[in-house]
Amino acid sequence: DAGVTQSPTHLIKTRGQQVTLRCSPKSGHDTVSWYQQALGQGPQFIFQYYEEEERQRGNFPDRFSGHQFPNYSSELNVNALLLGDSALYLCASSSGTGSYEQYFGPGTRLTVT
Amino acid sequence: GESVGLHLPTLSVQEGDNSIINCAYSNSASDYFIWYKQESGKGPQFIIDIRSNMDKRQGQRVTVLLNKTVKHLSLQIAATQPGDSAVYFCAEALTGGFKTIFGAGTRLFVKA
Secondary structure, three states, rough: OOOOOEEEOOOEEEEOOOOEEEEEOOOOOOEEHHHHHOOOOOOOOEEEEEEEEEEEEEOOOOEEEEEEOOOOEEEEEEEOOOOHEEEEEEEEEEEEOOOOEEEEOOOOEEEEO | OOEEEEOEEEEEEEEOOOOOOOOOEEEEEEEEEEEEOOOOOOEEEEEEEEOOOOOOOOOOOEEEEEEEEOOEEEEEOOOOOOHHHHEEEEEEOOOOOOOEOOOEEEEEEOOO
């Protein structure tokens, strides 16, 4: 049973560019959450997708957007990249039926130069 | 505002000793608390959780204690092993909400 997978593993972008990160949830899970983890800090909630809609959003600008597909996989898009967007981006999946237990992927390390 | 913080950023223990990692939270409306372990190069891994209607929950070698009066959460690891070396995060969530708020983390070093 595959766990949560994310791609790519690492990514280097230039300021002002746009980036798309991808996530496949654990088998049987239908909910995907995205987190940003700066070096030496805890993950910060970006948003959560369920039934292809954004269900809840953290304190992130509109430059951060997402999508969930019918197969429950998800994408995180970040536009107009800033140096401060450099971080580890984590995807977590869970069951939408009220379970708080989340399974995290290994993350995508984004470096903005 | 909502926040979850940790008292100690680093903790060093001898192999075989018990470890205690502490956490303070500020949102009294939170009703679900989780401890995660994050090893280098990996995503956070669920360790144990506890709901606000409980004050103690035990797992395999781990115990979580919740004191709602002082808004304090702790993780106890029995007979700490080198494989326990990692960063530990406490997190909280609200009923009906799916946003999980993480603290800054405590790095645990286990000395052989």
